[in-house]
Amino acid sequence: MSHLNDPKVLIALDFDDEEAALNFVNQLSPQDCRLKVGKEMFTYFGPEFVKKLIAKDFDVFLDLKFHDIPNTVAKAVVAAAKMGVWMVNVHASGGPEMMIKAKEALLPFGEKAPLLIAVTVLTSMDADELSRLGVTKSPQEQVLYLATLAKQSGLDGVVCSAQEASSLKDKFGKNFKLITPGIRPQGSEIGDQKRIMTPKLALENGSDYLVIGRPITQAEDPVAALAAINLSL
Numbered sequence: 001m002s003h004l005n006d007p008k009v010l011i012a013l014d015f016d017d018e019e020a021a022l023n024f025v026n027q028l029s030p031q032d033c034r035l036k037v038g039k040e041m042f043t044y045f046g047p048e049f050v051k052k053l054i055a056k057d058f059d060v061f062l063d064l065k066f067h068d069i070p071n072t073v074a075k076a077v078v079a080a081a082k083m084g085v086w087m088v089n090v091h092a093s094g095g096p097e098m099m100i101k102a103k104e105a106l107l108p109f110g111e112k113a114p115l116l117i118a119v120t121v122l123t124s125m126d127a128d129e130l131s132r133l134g135v136t137k138s139p140q141e142q143v144l145y146l147a148t149l150a151k152q153s154g155l156d157g158v159v160c161s162a163q164e165a166s167s168l169k170d171k172f173g174k175n176f177k178l179i180t181p182g183i184r185p186q187g188s189e190i191g192d193q194k195r196i197m198t199p200k201l202a203l204e205n206g207s208d209y210l211v212i213g214r215p216i217t218q219a220e221d222p223v224a225a226l227a228a229i230n231l232s233l
């Protein structure tokens with residue numbers, strides 16, 4: 001479902017305890033945030049957990065970053081659509097054929113199809129780490145390269161860092177969604193993220209949605225942390 005006030009924060013629910021996650025979710029409102037379920041929680045608790053969140057009226061971003069042969073990925077995004085998620089993602093480096101097949105597979109769902117988003121260069125990577133993979137382009141150039149493939153393949157947007165958001169917004173326009181993890185409010189722990197930005201600056205740079213995990217979930221008062229971030233936007 002889509003919400004009138006289009007909350008910008010997508011909370012990364014990276015918990016290993018379902019009860020703790022649901023206790024936290026029960027203090028939240030779908031007016032204030034959307035929820036992201038990633039590899040950890042999906043591997044522990046599966047589609048049933050996702051369905052519980054949807055039943056509470058939350059928009060869910062199923063972040064499983066599919067990267068496989070085109071047929072397998074197309075079938076996986078259909079499974080996500082049947083679950084009723086709002087957004088699902090694949091790795092752009094899976095290639096245009098994979099992305100096109102995935103998008104085509106969602107056509108029968110019409111307006112109910114989830115947004116299909118491509119991950120470009122993970123926000124935990126910098127130029128050094130990219131070069132270890134044999135990629136000699138800068139993160140900025142590689143993000144632009146993969147985002148161009150995603151756009152040409154008909155996807156709805158990309159996951160990138162907020163540091164690349166303004167150039168992508170300029171190039172691809174307002175309808176191409178930019179989902180930005182690596183969000184760190186002033187003073188919060190950076191952890192394993194490398195290409196980071198504050199929530200307010202990320203939005204100013206053209207980000208459509210902010211993926212935020214630990215700065216909220218590990219805060220002493222996660223509900224207050226979310227409220228403070230929403231207020232800062």
Ligand SMILES: O=C(O)c1cc(=O)[nH]c(=O)n1[C@@H]1O[C@H](COP(=O)(O)O)[C@@H](O)[C@H]1O
Nearest residue numbers: 012038063121122123159181211212213214
């Ligand atoms: O696709 C993602 O959501 C994602 C892509 C990316 O490039 N970087 C990234 O951190 N993420 C996810 O975003 C969340 C960030 O969490 P925190 O670093 O705790 O805020 C994690 O759940 C990651 O799996």
